[in-house]
Amino acid sequence: MNDSSLIDELPGELLMWVLIISELLVFGAGLIAFMGVRLTDPTGFAEAQSHLYRTGAAFNTAVLVTSGYLAAQALHWRRTNFRLKARLALLCAAALGIVFLIIKGVEYTGKAAQGITYETHPFFLFYYLLTGFHAAHVLAGVAVLLLITWRDDPNNIEAGAQFWHMVDLVWIMLFPVIYLLG
Amino acid sequence: MRSVSSRVKCGRRRRHDPLTCAWLGLLALSLTSALLTLLHSPQLVAAGVLALALIKARVILAQYLDLARRPRWLRGFTMVLTIFSVLIFGLYLV
Known part of the structure; x- marks a missing residue:
């Protein structure tokens, strides 16, 4: 095959x-850079990581994969002419995206209350950069999900759902590296 | 397009479609990942959570992004993500 x-x-x-491929490469490069800088101070990185809200981040993984499931089901339902069901699934997917952002906001607020900023340690510079950039994608994804709920042509739903799955995929790779590899 | 005939059995009593199987699998893998962090060996935890993340990524690509029926693309993505995970684990061990 050619x-x-x-x-x-x-x-x-x-x-x-x-x-999708561009975004994966950008985040992948960011995570490799994070691990590279970690080599200069592994103890400091582990100590900084202990301040993260791991339970919330793990819960957010479940939130995103569930939201991705609803977006994927919406496409299936729209193609099989269950239009209302598809729209409801997309609305629920968007709502879960907002839940993700609220939990992320609680996490950032907690860091701010502890006086932790991007200047506290190089770990937090990467933490805010990578998770913040991802959160911006979640925000954009929520807007896309709401848009395709309104303009629910199957092609629109497919493109919007693919964007949302990319956001999901990035989080799946980002979460263990930033939150768990102490 | 997924059809009703594509539904497969992934539980003992109830019938689910592949997407539902994928979603339940992703939740189970995420829970396993959380449980792994309770282990005392950091290297084992790192290897485990990266391997599980790789499997989860593959499930998302195969089922959510519908690459299950495009095996060459799925293989390509899996290969790149595997190289990425090995690189991250190597940097972790250094």
């Missing part, structure tokens, strides 16, 4: 896959 047919195999819009 290269063009390989590209044609991808579900949905090619540009959405370009975006």
